[in-house]
Amino acid sequence: MPRITNKLFRKAKEISNYLPPLLKANRSIEKAQLELKWIKEELPRKEWVSAVNQRSKLVPLQYILRTQPFGELNIICRKGVLIxxxxxxxxxxxxxxxxxxxxxxxxxxxxxxxxxxxxxxxxxxxxxxxxxxxxxxxxxxxxxxxxxxxxxxxxxxxxxxxxxxxxxxxxxxxxxxxxxxxxxxxxxxxxxxxxxxxxxxxxxxxxxxxxxxxxxxxxxxxxxxxxxxxxxxxxxxxxxxxxxxxxxxxxxxxxxxxxxxxxxxxxxxxxxxxxxxxxxxxxxxxxxxxxxxxxxxxxxxxxxxxxxxx
Ligand SMILES: C[S@@+](CC[C@H](N)C(=O)[O-])C[C@H]1O[C@@H](n2cnc3c(N)ncnc32)[C@H](O)[C@@H]1O
The missing domain is CATH 3.40.50.150 (Vaccinia Virus protein VP39)
Known part of the structure; x- marks a missing residue:
């Protein structure tokens, strides 16, 4: 698993302050950017900081966004129940x-x-x-x-x-x-x-x-x-x-x-x-x-x- 270097961390911060906490779960800027896009699309602005902080503690994205596609359905997810x-x-x-x-x-x-x-x-x-x-x-x-x-x-x-x-x-x-x-x-x-x-x-x-x-x-x-x-x-x-x-x-x-x-x-x-x-x-x-x-x-x-x- 690639290490998060200070250089990568600084580069992420230059793009957006929301990105560095997402690096812990994603290990690359591209993947972190994709997650940030989903967070911004799915959650109201007031929840963005909490969402990226939870991701830095490796909380699965589905618990944060509260849904997971399952075939043609969107299943609601909650902590305590398997995604x-x-x-x-x-x-x-x-x-x-x-x-x-x-x-x-x-x-x-x-x-x-x-x-x-x-x-x-x-x-x-x-x-x-x-x-x-x-x-x-x-x-x-x-x-x-x-x-x-x-x-x-x-x-x-x-x-x-x-x-x-x-x-x-x-x-x-x-x-x-x-x-x-x-x-x-x-x-x-x-x-x-x-x-x-x-x-x-x-x-x-x-x-x-x-x-x-x-x-x-x-x-x-x-x-x-x-x-x-x-x-x-x-x-x-x-x-x-x-x-x-x-x-x-x-x-x-x-x-x-x-x-x-x-x-x-x-x-x-x-x-x-x-x-x-x-x-x-x-x-x-x-x-x-x-x-x-x-x-x-x-x-x-x-x-x-x-x-x-x-
Ligand atoms: C691998 S999860 C599957 C959940 C869901 N079917 C899915 O595919 O996402 C296994 C489920 O078994 C339940 N479980 C564990 N022990 C059980 C038991 N003794 N009797 C009934 N359900 C149990 C857990 O609560 C959990 O929801």
Missing amino acids: PRWETAEWTESLANLLTSHGFDDLNLLDACTGSGCIPLLMQHKFSKSCLKLNSTGLDISPKAISLAKYNLEKYKSNNPTFYVHSNFEIADLFDPRLGVELHETKENTVDLVTSNPPYVLSKDYTKSVLRFGVEKSVRLHEPALALLGDNEFYDQLINNLVIPSRAIGFVFEVGYISQVQFVREMLDNEVWGVGLRYDSAGNVRCVIGWQKDKKLSVLESMCKEVFND
Whole structure:
């Protein structure tokens, strides 16, 4: 990472007094200028000083500007809730495009670890645009996340008054054994598809720098560890506490490591379930996808780059 020299600092100051604090997060004048342009475009003048000072403390720009694009949506961001990532938007859009192109109507989606609500909201948007009905529920353990997801839902509805949305968000702990029991017992509330971007960063990588395939310092400092740190225990709960008891016939889970794909694959009966994996456009393993063979969501197989055949 390039060092911020006194010369660079002075050069930035000559251009604008707002630029030097932005160098800490951006490391180059060009990138700092781009951020300053966004800050000036998105925020009232009275917030500019506070915005650049927050950036000098590595507060993510999305918390300062309060939004992040997610597919065709603009998701509101708040401290305490994970900022949606492009990798998640990428597979969510592909999933929505696949399901709507096959004309799935009245589909029931359960999104676990929903955070800002970005996944079900983008799915709702795509289904509404195709005049198809999606019933979605988003669950999260964090009251801050559920409050933000509900806010994002209301914002979406007021920005798109002609679109039908059938969505709700609830606080729930994925590790609560009553969750699976309740899903099993609620007959009228069926689930077809489970999606999730659970916490999946291994603690050994959480403390490493991004150059050593770890996590950005700004993420470590300012985004909730609750949303990031996790491993196979989350996939275990997703399968055994949600997918199986709810009798869902398909799932798409984001992953960070191939070991998490293998873990999910080994948990499922391969007579009943097809399982595959998907990469993101940067070439990293990104999703483990499952479908019950011979059921309507077996179309999920086409989202996979590799399918396990044994
Ligand atoms: C990686 S974030 C994903 C947020 C959002 N789906 C997204 O893609 O931006 C993981 C989420 O899991 C939630 N979470 C962590 N532990 C949980 C648990 N035991 N039960 C339910 N949700 C949990 C966190 O609060 C966080 O919002």
